[in-house]
Amino acid sequence: MDFDDTPEEAIFRREVRAFLNTHASPKSPSSRGLRRRFIRDAADLAAAKAWQGKKAAAGFAAITWPKDLGGRGGTAIEQVIYNQEEADFDVQRGAFEIGLGMCVPTLMKYGKPQQLKRYVAPALRGEEIWCQLFSEPSAGSDLAGLRTRAVRDGDDWVINGQKIWTSGAHFCDFGIIVTRTDPNAQKHAGLTFFFLDMKSKGVEVRPIKQISGAANFNEVFFADVRIPDEQRLGAVGDGWKVSLTTLMNERLAVGDNTGPAVEDLVDLARGLDLDDAPALRNGAVREKLADWFVQSQGVKLTKFRTMTALSRGQTPGPEASITKLVSAKQGQDIAAFAVDLLGMAGAVTDTELSPMHAWFQQAVLQAPGLRIAGGSDEILRNIIAERVLGLPADVRVDKDVPFNALPTGAR
Amino acid sequence: MNFDFSDDMKLLREEARRFLAERSSSKQVRLVLDGKTDFDRALWQSMAELGWLGIAVPTDFGGSDLGYEALCILAEEVGRACASVPFSSSVYLATEALVLAGTPEQKRAWLPKLVSGKAIATFALAEGAGNPSARKIKCVERDGRLSGTKWPVADGAMADFAVVVAQSADGTPSLYLVDLTASGVTRAPLQTLDPARPHFKLTFDSVPAERLSLDGRGWDNIVKFIERAAIVMAFEQLGGADACLASATAYAKERYAFGRPIGSFQAIKHKLADMYVGNELARSNAYWGAWALTKNAAELPLAAASARVSATQAYDFAAKESLQTHGGMGMTWETDCHLFVRRSTILSGALGTTSFWKDRIVTSLEMRNAP
Known part of the structure; x- marks a missing residue:
């Protein structure tokens, strides 16, 4: 038992350190309270993009992704080593964690080859930023209770509804979104997953002022937003399954x-x-x-x-x-x-x-x-209890019932 | 990064777990709890035959020389089984004291006997209320004879000898080897919260005492020794805490109320999730201790204190909340919950309570973070 790197890991760590020492400054005790964890303005965003560009050029932007998509083709342990080392440096964070941690990996699993060719590399280089449009006013911990509707219209889908808590939506170029396409089905069964251009007509982003006074996340409204069927990820009705791919990466990204x-x-x-x-x-x-x-x-x-x-x-x-x-x-x-x-x-x-x-x-x-x-703390305790300890699931009143027949309370 | 036990060690853990599940069921533990016998002699003899009593002792003295990771693993399983054997007293306290600080003659005389189970030993530190402190040691040695009172001392009646902390003539606390069968030794049984681990009050009236080597001299050396044992004890506590979680989880799955298993209620789920979190934090801190022990690392004092505090907190929480999960049944003599409440309580006091270890943690942090 020891805390040592293997010889290969040690070589990789030295490479990472050399890169960081050349391009970034180490954190100092005097910078406490001033560190750049969120994007506050255009200058922060530019700094984050510049840093991402340097990482990509040096091959550290996505260590575990395949080489043909611009990744390093490295191992999970190498990604962890990179993160450990970068944590000691004062670099601008807060723009790419969700896009590269959650959104693009989902695209990589369900997207078509020409889509990967178009979107993955610019995201890696920090030129395009992605956000995750999941939570809604009436669907937070109970994500599958979401109500944003997508209706098929020829080769397009038409989206109406509202998302909330969307980190970075105000500076993002693209988003992944899960919608309800069949309200008559049981709630997990009627969902479908897409990606979209955040500049599409009918998308409106309104920042939410938080208790700290900052506005890192947003409400996003959809009014007759058209998405081509090409941008569907996974089969119609398989949105829940696709969402789980995204969520599996979430705690790492947060x-x-x-x-x-x-x-x-x-x-x-x-x-x-x-x-x-x-x-x-x-x-x-x-x-x-x-x-x-x-x-x-x-x-x-x-x-x-x-x-x-x-x-x-x-x-x-x-x-x-x-x-x-x-x-x-x-x-x-x-x-x-x-x-x-x-x-x-x-x-x-x-x-x-x-x-x-x-x-x-x-x-x-x-x-x-x-x-x-x-x-949330409460959901994590449920997850530990059910998936780790094997305790039985809670009694559910929302199973085997069409979504549009569920009780909703005041909202 | 290689911060986990090796496959060989995991195999040892599986073997030990299987063996103890069979040989140290609650039925056997209860024979001691109910006063039918003073400890599980048959189990002890089998443990000797398996080489467990000398698991970390050099082969020169008949030991298995498998190292401290193996010792920690066995302690965890002894704790899980709540076994009624003098494993802490004899194996990771007295035997370790001799390995670390015995003279060559003392090692030759005693280690082979301890390893084979022909002799049992214990460690006598406490003199009534309080945490480990040089000031509290009133036992004295003068001209090779030791006098004073030690209590509580685990396994004091079945031990052949004890490693005793006493002040030498010049006022230096030191470790002494005392034959407990000598005249002038009185061993009085004590009632404690855990009758499955008998404790005693030992009175010494001018009893012959042999000093251990210079490594057992001075309070700092004694604390170093206690720190090492505290790491192994953290594993024993961790095993107990995991047993409590397993028992509460099994009960929550099979016990129905309001038409459903109680484990489907979040009030129970969240309690058990918190127990799991506490146990995993304790496990990680205990592994840190095992690493420090094996490498004799400079961080050993901080790792030992962290392992000890984390394990004590986890066991305390798990034992109480496992009983709570069992409802009224948890309050009965028949259900095993109380065995763990008893054991967690007696172990959290042995070698000093959390306030002693927490203070040592902050002292380490003060030095480490010094501007």
């Missing part, structure tokens, strides 16, 4: 807590007084620090176990399912604890006055989103 971690809290406590003594000497503070260290170390080491399976060419075990569940909640708890530790000034978000550019305060308003995105 990623973990990017907010303050326990080590940042140690640094905060080091510089603070609590009850006229250093906060780091306080028993209650130490107790919490130890709890979070053990938990975050557990998550990190669990990922190493997953990596080990990949490194050995095996399928990772179910333990990978715990990492987002644990780290999202921990991020929220650490943020709240830090604000509490700052006492009467805890709520101050002034980046000059609050430690680490008010990173902990920002996290109070950002962390809740991570507990909801990419499978």
Whole structure:
């Protein structure tokens, strides 16, 4: 048992580091709270595209994709190694994770050869960005309850309805969308999957202002939007099956807590007084620090176990399912604890006055989103219980009933 | 990345699991719980024959020399079976103390006997309430004779000798080898929450005591030794926690209420999912400990404390919530839930509670993160 790379992995890691050292700057403690995790404006978007272009030119944009589609033809462990190394560098993120992590892989599985030829390479180079049009106002955790309609009209389909929580839709060029084509069928059976140009006539994107004040995701409205049948992915009525391909990649794309971690809290406590003594000497503070260290170390080491399976060419075990569940909640708890530790000034978000550019305060308003995105805490617990522990599925009132006969509540 | 046990080790785990499922069922554990016998002697003898009592002991002393990963794996399975044997006391405490800090003569005299099961030993640290602390050691050695009181000491009555922590004449805490059959030793049984693992109060009245080598001298060395044992104990706790999850999951599938298996209710599902999460975090931290133990890594203190805290928390949660999942049946003597509640409680105190280990974690972090 060890944490060492195999000789091949070590060579690859050196290559990655050389690339990153040449083209990017390492993260520094002083940049905490200022890191570029979201796209805020045109400058951020340009920076993200430029970085993606460099990655693609160096062959690091999609390590596991086949070479003929512009990938590296590498292994899953190499992708993990790349991600590990890039995480130590301060590069603009937030534009390509969903498109390259979820949308284009779905296209690659169900698209026609000429479509792959047209779309995959520009996406890899960062020239075209993709979004995922799944959730709806009445279909979040219960995605299959979606209502956006697609109706066949000659060689086209006509789309009407609304999607929501669509990250990046305001700067995306293309989207993948799942729609209802047969409301008389049982709810999972009446769905069909497409991709579309986000500039199509009838598509309207409205940014949603979040509790943090930022607007990273959107509502997207469809009014008689025409999509050629050519752009259907999978058979009519097979939309649920295609969606699962996308969702299988989701938790990898959403990623973990990017907010303050326990080590940042140690640094905060080091510089603070609590009850006229250093906060780091306080028993209650130490107790919490130890709890979070053990938990975050557990998550990190669990990922190493997953990596080990990949490194050995095996399928990772179910333990990978715990990492987002644990780290999202921990991020929220650490943020709240830090604000509490700052006492009467805890709520101050002034980046000059609050430690680490008010990173902990920002996290109070950002962390809740991570507990909801990419499978809420509650859905993840259901998944662990049913798929890992083999507990029976919940009693369902929406099976074996036509979709349009289901109770809907007020909405 | 190679952060998992090898296939050979996984095979050992499967063998150990099968063997203990058969030989240490709850029926056997209950013989000790009910006071019919003091420990499972037949099982202990079989474990000796399998080479388990000297799994990490060099072959020079009759051991199997399979290393610390193997020792950790066996501890996990002993924990899963809730076995009533002095595995912690004799194998990963006293035997390890001799391996690490025994003089060549002491090793030659005792290790072959411990490995073959001809002798049993234990470790005597606690002197009543409190966590490990040099200040709390009141047992003293003067001119080769040891006096004082130790309690609770696991397996104190069946052990032939004990490795005892006592202050030497110059006030340095040190490890001593004490023959428990010598005159001047009193061994009084103690009532504890886990009668399936008998504990005792040992009183020493000027009893001959042999000091271990310099590696067993000084509080820092003693703590190092405790850290190493805590990693193995984390595996024993992890095995118990996994047994609780398995038992609660099986019950939730077969028990019906309101016309459906209780495991189909989210209240139960989420509880069991949380148990799984706790156990997997503990497993990952325990593996870190096993790695540190095998490589004698510089991170051993932090890995040991993390493994210990994670395992104690996981076992505590799993034992309580498994009982809760079993409803009223969990409160009966007949159902096995209480065996694990008992074992988790006694193990979380042995070698210091989480407050002791958490403080060590933060001390490590302070040094590691120092500006």
